[in-house]
Amino acid sequence: xxxxxxxxxxxxxxSSKGLGKASAxxxxxxxxxxxxxxxxxxxxxxxxxxxxxxxxxxxxxxxxDVRNEVDIRQAIAAAVSAHGGLDAxxxxxxxxxxxxxxxxxxxxxxxxxxxxxxxxIRLIREALPALRAxxxxxxxxxxxxxxxxxxxxxxxxxxxxxxxxxxxxxxxxELAPDGILINTVAPGRISTDRIFELDxxxxxxRAATLEEIQAQATSLIPLARMGTPEEFARYVVFYGSFANTxxxxxxxxxxxxxxxxx
Numbered sequence: 618x619x620x621x622x623x624x625x626x627x628x629x630x631x632s633s634k635g636l637g638k639a640s641a642x643x644x645x646x647x648x649x650x651x652x653x654x655x656x657x658x659x660x661x662x663x664x665x666x667x668x669x670x671x672x673x674x675x676x677x678x679x680x681x682d683v684r685n686e687v688d689i690r691q692a693i694a695a696a697v698s699a700h701g702g703l704d705a706x707x708x709x710x711x712x713x714x715x716x717x718x719x720x721x722x723x724x725x726x727x728x729x730x731x732x733x734x735x736x737x738i739r740l741i742r743e744a745l746p747a748l749r750a751x752x753x754x755x756x757x758x759x760x761x762x763x764x765x766x767x768x769x770x771x772x773x774x775x776x777x778x779x780x781x782x783x784x785x786x787x788x789x790x791e792l793a794p795d796g797i798l799i800n801t802v803a804p805g806r807i808s809t810d811r812i813f814e815l816d817x818x819x820x821x822x823r824a825a826t827l828e829e830i831q832a833q834a835t836s837l838i839p840l841a842r843m844g845t846p847e848e849f850a851r852y853v854v855f856y857g858s859f860a861n862t863x864x865x866x867x868x869x870x871x872x873x874x875x876x877x878x879x
Contacts, residue, residue, distance in 0.1 A: 621859030623648035626700035626751075628693065630683060630740055631709040633660035635809040636759060639846035640707055640853040641676065642668050647854060649705070651676035652696035656683075683710045683736035684728075693743040703747035705857045708737045708781075709759040712811050713773035715818055721772060729773035734780040741788070745797075753796025757857040758785055760803045764868055766876045770819065778803075782868050789866025798865040800856045805872025806834060807844045839874035 627644045631637040633655035641653050645668050653668075653676045655661040665676045677699040679692035697703050713729035737758055748754035762768070764782040767775040785801045792799055806812055813827075820830045835841060849871050855861055856869065870876050 618860055620647050620854065622705075622854070625649050625704040625859070626652070626696060626702050627705040627707070627857070628652045628654070628696045628703060628744065629707040629709065630654050630681070630692075630736075631711060632707075633657055633664045635811065636804060636807065636846055636849055636853075637707070637709045638664050638667075639850035640709070640759075642671060643847070643850040643854045644705075644857075645672040645674040645676065647858070648674075650674075650700045652679055652692070652699065653677070654679040654681040654692045656681060656688075683740070684731045686739055689736070689739045690743050693740070693747070697747045702751045703744055703754065704751055704859075705755040705757070706740060706744040706748070707757045707759065707853060707857055708740045710736050712761070712771075712815075713777070715770050715815055716772060717770060718772050725773065729777050733774065733777040734784075737781050737784060741784075741799075745792075748797055749795050753798075755857045755859070755861065756788075756792075756797065756799040757853050758799070758801045759853065760801050760868070762803050762805045762870050762872050762876050764801065764803050765870060765878050770822075771815075785868065786866045793865060798856075798861060800861075800864060800866070801868040802849070802853050802856055803868055803870050803872070804849050805844065805870065805875045806838060807846055807849050807871070809846060812843070837875055838872070842873065844871060844873055 627649040629641040632641040632653040658680050661678045679695045681688040681692040760778045760781045763775045763778045816830045820827045
């Protein structure tokens with residue numbers, strides 16, 4: 618299948634590691650002209666070098682904290698300047714701290730809002746003029762399966778990721794006349810540092826071993842294993858490609874069948 622990404626300008630947020638980096642790499646494999654962004658310049662440079670070594674493509678890098686409006690504006694502007702426009706945007710950010718409702722103070726709620734919902738709003742807002750100028754485009758919001766089924770001990774993620782899904786559905790109608798398709802891709806248990814960090818915390822809270830926590834979690838997945846970042850990234854790239862011509866406002870769970878909601 619031709620994804621129609623050769624020579625297209627693609628911006629991937631939080632792409633120095635994990636799901637963002639894997640998504641950027643898959644875009645590079647399809648011949649896209651990449652801009653990758655992260656607040657950790659050292660990791661970002663390493664990601665750029667890894668992508669170049671794997672594909673021969675040279676990504677533009679932009680130092681960006683997704684909680685900083687000025688950083689976002691400058692990063693999107695750098696992508697547009699470097700590549701002459703913008704065709705696709707992948708919004709992404711690290712997950713907020715784990716914990717239950719009683720654990721969270723106002724500053725925790727504010728942090729979760731800025732990290733996972735406001736960052737998505739700002740990235741889309743800054744990207745829209747360039748997407749419209751190029752006659753349309755694609756937006757993929759990376760969220761979590763918590764948009765469909767709340768995850769125990771992740772109250773902040775449950776609340777603000779659901780807001781991302783609501784934003785996706787609302788904008789699908791608003792942006793359709795501009796030829797812009799927007800979707801959410803929601804990872805389940807994908808093998809990333811974030812998942813291992815949460816598993817270690819659960820193990821500590823429950824006086825269990827990491828292996829016990831992971832075995833229990835895996836037993837709830839019909840495919841009986843965690844996914845890989847590469848597997849997840851392929852779905853991001855399809856929804857954020859020009860082979861996707863009719864799906865918008867949708868939320869795709871990439872979770873090995875873990876969520877049982879209809």
